[in-house]
Amino acid sequence: MRGVLVLAALLAFSPLLAGCGLQPMYAGGGNAAVAQGLAAVDVPSIPGRAGWLMRNALTDRLGVAGAAAPRYRLDVRLDDSLEGLGVLGDDTISRERRILRARYQLVDITSDEILLDATDGADAGIDVVSSEYATIAAEQKALENLALEVADRMVTRVALTLRAREKGQSSE
Structure with missing residues (x-):
């Protein structure tokens, strides 16, 4: 009986979900406007080991749709720090915290x-x-x-920016 009630509730609310305006960002796969926009983002080299890891992670995620002529540039500055958290009675550190922060700008070339x-x-930790x-x-x-986690966040924000830009240009 409970399964029937759940099914009835799902059927009753399904029209509301269809009208909520949510759309898949990558609809169309590699040919989608967002995927093509991401493929057109150039990431210049970033200094240091953290920069090397970040650039590799970004280029892996941005180039999923293949290579395209650069239309955008993603300038990234990193701050990588390591600090001691837990200190034992003999003043030795027992726990550290590694922090990676990225300040970045997406620039139309x-x-x-x-x-x-x-x-x-x-x-x-x-x-x-x-x-x-x-x-x-x-x-x-x-x-x-x-580096992988921050790169994922960055690519998501870049994709949202490119999608908003594409929608704004197509509505003009």
Whole structure:
């Protein structure tokens, strides 16, 4: 009996969901306007190991639809820091926090107009253990994971910006 009530409720509310205005961002796959816009974003080199990891993560995510002639440039500045959190009685650090912040601007290459100026970041906790090698490996792995996480956030914001721009241009 309960299953019938749930099914009836779903059928009753389904017209409301259809009219909510939600649309898939990547409708059309690699040929979608947003996917083509992302493929046209150039990411210049970013200094440091964190920059190398971030640029690789960004180019992997932006180039999913294939290569396109650059129409946009994504300028990125990173702030990577490592700070001690947990301090034991003998003044040794038992826990660290790695923070990766990115300030970035999406620039239209033809007009030098800044389409997006934003900041994203993430952090991770790291246990400091007796093995220095294990601690360094954990710090490096945390940086790799943070670069992927921040790159995902950045690409999402860039995609939303490009979608809004495309909708604004198509309605004029």
